[in-house]
Amino acid sequence: VTPALPVALDAMGGDNAPDAIVAGARQAVAELDVPVVLVGPPERLDAGGLEVLPASEVIGMAEDPAQGVRRKKDSSLVRAAEAVRDGRACAMVSAGNTGAAMASALLRMGRIKGVQRPAIATPIPVPGTTPTVLLDAGANAECTPEYLVQFAQMGSAFCASRYGVARPRVGLLSIGEEETKGTPLVKEAHARLAAGAGVEFIGNVEGRDLMTDAVDVVVTDGFTGNVALKTLEGALRFFMAAVTSRLPGDALTPLLPVAAELDPDATGGAMLLGVDGVCIISHGSSGPRAIVSAVRVAAEAAAGGLVERLRAAVGN
Amino acid sequence: VTPALPVALDAMGGDNAPDAIVAGARQAVAELDVPVVLVGPPERLDAGGLEVLPASEVIGMAEDPAQGVRRKKDSSLVRAAEAVRDGRACAMVSAGNTGAAMASALLRMGRIKGVQRPAIATPIPVPGTTPTVLLDAGANAECTPEYLVQFAQMGSAFCASRYGVARPRVGLLSIGEEETKGTPLVKEAHARLAAGAGVEFIGNVEGRDLMTDAVDVVVTDGFTGNVALKTLEGALRFFMAAVTSRLPGDALTPLLPVAAELDPDATGGAMLLGVDGVCIISHGSSGPRAIVSAVRVAAEAAAGGLVERLRAAVGN
Numbered sequence: 083v084t085p086a087l088p089v090a091l092d093a094m095g096g097d098n099a100p101d102a103i104v105a106g107a108r109q110a111v112a113e114l115d116v117p118v119v120l121v122g123p124p125e126r127l128d129a130g131g132l133e134v135l136p137a138s139e140v141i142g143m144a145e146d147p148a149q150g151v152r153r154k155k156d157s158s159l160v161r162a163a164e165a166v167r168d169g170r171a172c173a174m175v176s177a178g179n180t181g182a183a184m185a186s187a188l189l190r191m192g193r194i195k196g197v198q199r200p201a202i203a204t205p206i207p208v209p210g211t212t213p214t215v216l217l218d219a220g221a222n223a224e225c226t227p228e229y230l231v232q233f234a235q236m237g238s239a240f241c242a243s244r245y246g247v248a249r250p251r252v253g254l255l256s257i258g259e260e261e262t263k264g265t266p267l268v269k270e271a272h273a274r275l276a277a278g279a280g281v282e283f284i285g286n287v288e289g290r291d292l293m294t295d296a297v298d299v300v301v302t303d304g305f306t307g308n309v310a311l312k313t314l315e316g317a318l319r320f321f322m323a324a325v326t327s328r329l330p331g332d333a334l335t336p337l338l339p340v341a342a343e344l345d346p347d348a349t350g351g352a353m354l355l356g357v358d359g360v361c362i363i364s365h366g367s368s369g370p371r372a373i374v375s376a377v378r379v380a381a382e383a384a385a386g387g388l389v390e391r392l393r394a395a396v397g398n
Numbered sequence: 399v400t401p402a403l404p405v406a407l408d409a410m411g412g413d414n415a416p417d418a419i420v421a422g423a424r425q426a427v428a429e430l431d432v433p434v435v436l437v438g439p440p441e442r443l444d445a446g447g448l449e450v451l452p453a454s455e456v457i458g459m460a461e462d463p464a465q466g467v468r469r470k471k472d473s474s475l476v477r478a479a480e481a482v483r484d485g486r487a488c489a490m491v492s493a494g495n496t497g498a499a500m501a502s503a504l505l506r507m508g509r510i511k512g513v514q515r516p517a518i519a520t521p522i523p524v525p526g527t528t529p530t531v532l533l534d535a536g537a538n539a540e541c542t543p544e545y546l547v548q549f550a551q552m553g554s555a556f557c558a559s560r561y562g563v564a565r566p567r568v569g570l571l572s573i574g575e576e577e578t579k580g581t582p583l584v585k586e587a588h589a590r591l592a593a594g595a596g597v598e599f600i601g602n603v604e605g606r607d608l609m610t611d612a613v614d615v616v617v618t619d620g621f622t623g624n625v626a627l628k629t630l631e632g633a634l635r636f637f638m639a640a641v642t643s644r645l646p647g648d649a650l651t652p653l654l655p656v657a658a659e660l661d662p663d664a665t666g667g668a669m670l671l672g673v674d675g676v677c678i679i680s681h682g683s684s685g686p687r688a689i690v691s692a693v694r695v696a697a698e699a700a701a702g703g704l705v706e707r708l709r710a711a712v713g714n
Contacts (some may be wrong), residue, residue: 211642220573223581257536257624265539265621289629293636302625305581308573309622313605317633320609324525325641328652336644397516 088133088208089375089380090162090171094140095178097366100127101244103177106373107132113374116381119171121162135170137161143366147181151189159183161395163190166359172384173360175351175376179367183361184221184354191359194389196396199225200305200356201233202363203240204311209343211295212245219352220308230254230271230301232396236355237299238281239395243386244379253287255306261286267303275301280395289313293359318344347372350379355392360384401701402546404449405696406478406487407689409438410456411494412614413682416443419493422689423448429690432697435487437478446627451486451551453477459682463497467505475499479506482675488700489676491667491682491692498669499677506677510705514714515541516672517549518554518679519622523658528561534617534626535668546570546587547595548712553615553670555711556599559702560695566614569603571622577602583619589639605629634660663688666695671708676700 087395107118139157139237141150163186164170176183202221205213217237234252239251256264263270275283351364359385365375409416423434435449437554455473479502481487492499518537521529533553550568557566572580577588591599603613637643676699680692
């Protein structure tokens with residue numbers, strides 16, 4: 083899929099910016115035949131023929147997101163979001179400050195009409211089948227039942243669009259399968275989803291279902307979602323270290339395909355759903371391969387009309 | 399450590415009750431030299447010389463906890479809790495209905511004076527070092543900042559007592575290290591813990607810290623704690639299956655020590671902290687080995703004066 087417009091890539095975002103980001107951009111252009119425009123200070127980018135959209139400022143990884151976006155109007159993040167808003171790019175990708183990327187996208191692109199809160203949708207790899215889409219993975223620490231219903235609708239549309247799941251099974255993250263389990267937020271969201279929200283609601287699911295094919299989309303508030311995601315990351319790191327430190331290298335060969343499927347660099351990062359444009363937020367540690375994946379997923383989402391699908395999903 | 403009083407073991411609780419439970423009891427008595435009294439219907443127990451405290455009813459695994467405890471006054475769970483209350487047992491152990499075990503302990507033993515809500519403390523194995531104690535792992539889906547402060551105090555006393563950690567590092571589970579991150583509950587609890595609560599508060603921690611030695615006690619509400627714990631369980635199950643299905647049996651030998659440390663049967667189950675007696679809640683799937691561990695931990699907690707330590711920890 084080759085979009086007409088380039089993907090706007092925040093060249094200054096991430097622990098390894100700008101070099102690893104620019105390297106990823108070049109690789110993406112060469113491998114995917116997707117146009118990419120680098121956003122950042124031209125004098126600091128070894129662009130090698132790639133188009134550069136000038137932006138003189140950088141919002142740091144640890145900077146306050148709201149302040150950063152307000153004060154640094156010529157930052158690479160803000161300019162990348164503006165490029166999407168102005169129809170000069172089909173999508174934005176950043177491995178930078180997550181909060182600032184959200185704020186830039188929200189303030190410059192705006193929300194899709196009817197969406198109360200954008201949410202971060204993170205694909206959790208499940209080797210052997212399609213990933214489980216978890217949302218919200220951290221955009222909204224506090225949620226209302228209405229937000230969760232919209233997350234279900236947006237997550238379902240995203241899962242169908244990105245992974246070709248015809249009718250994604252949507253589960254509500256709780257601490258027991260019974261609808262009487264959980265917080266008032268979860269109970270009320272359960273009632274609304276069960277009453278019919280245009281999604282295939284399968285009821286409550288638990289943390290142990292995340293890495294299985296029992297569910298396609300898992301809905302939760304941004305606090306719980308972020309904790310669950312980081313808990314999984316920690317477990318993954320623990321097991322990888324335990325196995326690689328104790329087994330000889332050649333014994334690990336049969337595990338390589340699983341490791342490849344679990345590799346966060348292959349997932350393309352998280353998608354901010356609900357803003358009026360495609361916005362991918364990659365892990366701060368992204369290297370060139372992660373950037374290639376993110377550019378690919380961004381281009382596919384734009385070409386596949388993701389925003390229109392989300393608009394239809396929340397339409398009521 | 400041999401307590402004078404026996405451990406009261408709910409012979410009817412758990413997926414494998416009563417046979418696996420009774421087998422575990424016999425093993426515990428033989429291996430640990432700890433007296434055990436089985437609680438249940440004598441005619442259904444192959445007690446083989448062990449003392450039996452008669453109880454004619456059983457609260458099922460899926461039964462409503464509050465109703466079960468209210469209606470089944472002669473149930474094995476209620477009678478086990480009464481045995482502790484009445485000074486006939488030093489501790490109770492059940493692999494049965496978690497909610498009903500909590501309710502039985504709470505209603506029959508009562509709370510330690512000053513404790514607002516008992517919490518479930520679950521040790522998360524961290525191979526190579528002491529486990530991370532997570533609480534609340536599911537007793538209270540909704541919490542106040544005051545509860546979390548008490549969880550920190552009780553968790554710290556429990557960790558010191560059980561694992562000999564002189565000054566346990568206590569972390570508050572959140573979605574970023576900065577004190578500005580998280581829900582209002584987390585922010586307020588952070589402020590109170592930082593202001594001084596008699597524990598070694600190291601600030602916010604994240605899900606990825608659970609399986610590391612960066613922290614000894616992790617405090618959170620029962621909803622988040624339960625989600626995190628089940629997420630870890632799911633990841634553990636996924637990795638075990640991935641590794642054992644892909645590597646030949648003899649290649650797994652170097653991993654056995656890690657697997658043994660991660661084995662939930664070895665941890666002794668979760669401890670209900672804050673009730674006026676020792677109460678261990680084991681996994682529903684407990685087999686004989688898990689019961690032996692639970693009996694051992696229960697006897698040690700009773701002999702070590704856990705309740706007195708908790709009383710001192712929350713004293714203010």
